[in-house]
Amino acid sequence: MPYETLVNYFGKNASGKAAAPHVLWDPFTGRFTQFLPANSRSKSLADQAGGTRTNRAGKVVIQVEALFFPYCRVDGKVYARLLDTPCKGWAELNAWIRSWGVPDAWPMGRPTDFTSRRSETVWESTAGWYAHAHVPENDHQDPGSWPAFVSAPAPKPTTPAAKPTVDLSRLVAAAKTDPPKPGAPVSYSGVKTVEDALAKEGLLSKSLADGHFGTATRTAYATWQRRLGYSGTDADGIPGRASLAALGKKHGFTVIN
Numbered sequence: 001m002p003y004e005t006l007v008n009y010f011g012k013n014a015s016g017k018a019a020a021p022h023v024l025w026d027p028f029t030g031r032f033t034q035f036l037p038a039n040s041r042s043k044s045l046a047d048q049a050g051g052t053r054t055n056r057a058g059k060v061v062i063q064v065e066a067l068f069f070p071y072c073r074v075d076g077k078v079y080a081r082l083l084d085t086p087c088k089g090w091a092e093l094n095a096w097i098r099s100w101g102v103p104d105a106w107p108m109g110r111p112t113d114f115t116s117r118r119s120e121t122v123w124e125s126t127a128g129w130y131a132h133a134h135v136p137e138n139d140h141q142d143p144g145s146w147p148a149f150v151s152a153p154a155p156k157p158t159t160p161a162a163k164p165t166v167d168l169s170r171l172v173a174a175a176k177t178d179p180p181k182p183g184a185p186v187s188y189s190g191v192k193t194v195e196d197a198l199a200k201e202g203l204l205s206k207s208l209a210d211g212h213f214g215t216a217t218r219t220a221y222a223t224w225q226r227r228l229g230y231s232g233t234d235a236d237g238i239p240g241r242a243s244l245a246a247l248g249k250k251h252g253f254t255v256i257n
Contacts, residue, residue: 003067007033010065019044021063023093027082028067028074030089038062038100045135052120052136058127060100064093066143083145091150103127104149108134114141164253166190168241174213175221175238184212191217194239197251198224 003026009016010024011033020035021044036042041056042063055061068082079085098104105128108117120136132140170188178187186192195209195217204220218237225235225243234240245255 001067003029003031006065006067010035021065023062023064024067025064025089025093026067027085027087027090030092032089032093045132046138048137052123054123054135054137057124060102062097062100062102064097068143070144081145082143083147087147090147094150095152098152101127102129105129106131110148111143111146114144116141164190164193165256166193166244166248166253167257168239168244168255169257171213171239171244175218178213179215179218181212184210184214186211187213193253194221194244194247197247197253200251201227201247 003024006024010020011017017035020042022034022036022038022040022042024033024035026032039060042061043055044063044065045054047054055063066082068079068085071078071080073079074085094104105126107122107126107128108119108130110129111131111133114133116133116139118134118136118138123130123134123136129146131146132138132142167188167190171190171194174188174191178185178191181187189211191213192209192211195204195211195213198204198217198220199206199209201224203223204217208214208216220237221239221243222235222237224247225237225240228243228246230243241255247253248255
């Protein structure tokens with residue numbers, strides 16, 4: 001049956017709408033038509049009153065109709081199984097259904113023939129893919145075969161963010177010249193990186209981590225120096241390479257110059 005005929009049947013015909021799947025898939029061309037939202041109930045499966053729920057048994061029950069019948073002839077070639085077709089669009093269909101939380105698994109076995117395998121217990125308790133031949137209360141034996149799952153693409157490697165750098169000579173200059181300046185001018189952007197580290201150490205209020213190496217910042221840095229064992233003029237709040245490198249190692253910045 002032509003693809004367009006089925007689209008019209010499921011999409012416009014009253015009887016067709018009542019039995020429409022969620023998705024019609026053409027494995028020869030990769031075309032898709034979606035008739036219902038994935039999280040809405042389809043009624044394309046037999047569902048006996050008071051019996052096992054088949055059309056809506058979990059969070060989603062996505063029903064896919066493949067445009068295929070055994071030994072069909074397309075462009076002069078005969079295809080015995082669905083698996084023999086080009087299966088165009090299968091990777092995209094697999095990925096879309098996977099995105100709805102359906103695992104890549106066949107709880108009753110991936111179909112390789114038209115054998116019926118039906119278990120209400122498995123159907124009700126195990127998520128995954130089911131052939132029509134697996135669904136309780138149904139007597140169909142299709143699809144006979146189905147393509148293998150397509151591996152999900154490996155996540156792209158993430159490049160670690162480069163560590164911020166602090167120029168020691170510019171930081172020292174700020175520590176010596178900033179405190180007398182009126183207001184809170186920012187003479188070197190690296191000051192904020194050091195202040196944030198001092199704040200994480202509990203030595204400087206976050207509200208004072210403003211990029212200005214003022215008196216409070218110098219006092220906080222002196223406390224950091226004493227914490228490292230320095231004293232006297234070695235703990236005057238003017239950063240030295242060793243103390244700054246220790247702070248950077250702990251809080252993720254690199255000292256240069």
